Amino acid sequence: MSAVTLLTGAQVLRLDEAGVEVRAVVDPAAPVFDGHYPAFPILPGVFTLDTVHQAVLRHADEQQGVVPVLEEVRSMRFFSPVFPGDVLSVDCVITCADGVRDVRARCGTDRDKTATLRLRYRDPA
Template sequence: MSRRFAAPLAAVDSVDSAAGTRIEAVKRIVSDDPYLVGHYPDFTIYPGVFTIESVHQAVRQWAAERHGPGTSVELTTITSVSFAAPLLPGDTMSIGCDVTDLDAPSTVRVKARCHRADGVLAGRMTLELRIHREDGHDDA
C-alpha cells in the first residue's frame, strides 16, 4: 500500500487567505499533541519540521481555496529555514506567508515568518511548492 502522506496532523488551527497572495495562519501548541512526546525529554518544544509543516498546510488550504477541492501542494525546495526561538506548550504561533508565482509551471515561492504570541520571531523560511489541480492541470 502506498500513501502520499502519513496520518494527517493538525499543524494549523486556522487559516485566513482572503488577501490574495498573503496567508495568515495560527497554530496553538498543545502539550498533549502526540508529536510533542519525547521532543526533547525534560524540555518539550514544537519540532522545527512541524513549523515547516504548519506553513505547508497553510499554503495547501490557500491553494484549495484558490483552485478548488482536490488541489494538492507538493513541497519541492526548502531554499532557506532558520529557527530563532523555541515554541513551547501553551504558545500560539502566528504564521505570515507571502506567495509569489514563479516562472516554473505551477510553482510558487512562499516567504514565511512565524512569531510567538509575545511577538518573538520563532522562525522564518523560504519554500518552493508545486500546485497540482484535481482536473490534471498544474496551475499556480
Template structure:
C-alpha cells in the first residue's frame, strides 16, 4: 500500500517562535509527528488515537520555514515498515522508515 498527502504547518505554529529567533525553522520532532499522524490515519488509525509506531530511521535533508507546503509520500510493506519521503516541491526535506505494529 502506498499514498501521498500534503502537510502544512501553520506559519504561526508555536515551535517556530523559539527555533530559531530571527531565522525560524521547523524542529524535526514536529515534522516527524506530522508524518506519523498522516501515515497512521492513512493506515486506518483514528485522528485522536494514532497507531503507536517506532521511528526506525529518519534523515533530515533540508530545513522547513514558516508557511511551506510539504508533500509526504509513503509506501508500506507486508512486514509493517513504512518508508516515507517528505519534499517541498523538488527539494527533499526528510526521509525515513516507520515500523507500525501489525494488527492481530
C-alpha cells in the first residue's frame, strides 16, 4: 500500500530561526475522502498532524541539516473541519535547546482556525 499525499506542492511562506509557515491546497480527489464521511467529506486529523510534521522536518533540514525524531505529541486540538479543496495553512513556532525541539503549531483555513498542536522532537544522537 502506498502513502496518500494530499499536500503536494506545499508553499513555504516563511522559514527562519523562529519557525516555519506553509500552506497547501487539500486535494479534493485524494482517495482518503472516499471513506471518510462520504456524504460529508472532511480531512482526517492525522493529515493535519502530518502536514505539521513535514513542515518541522523541512525547518530542521534547512536550519541545521538534521532529521529530528518525533518524540511526543503533547496536545492536539481540533476546532473546525478542513474540507476537500481548502487551503490549509500551518504556522509553527519552534524552540530548540539541547537537541530538543518544542513545536507549537496553529493550523487554519480561510474560514477559521482548524487545529493547534504541541509536539516535541529530539535530534538524532
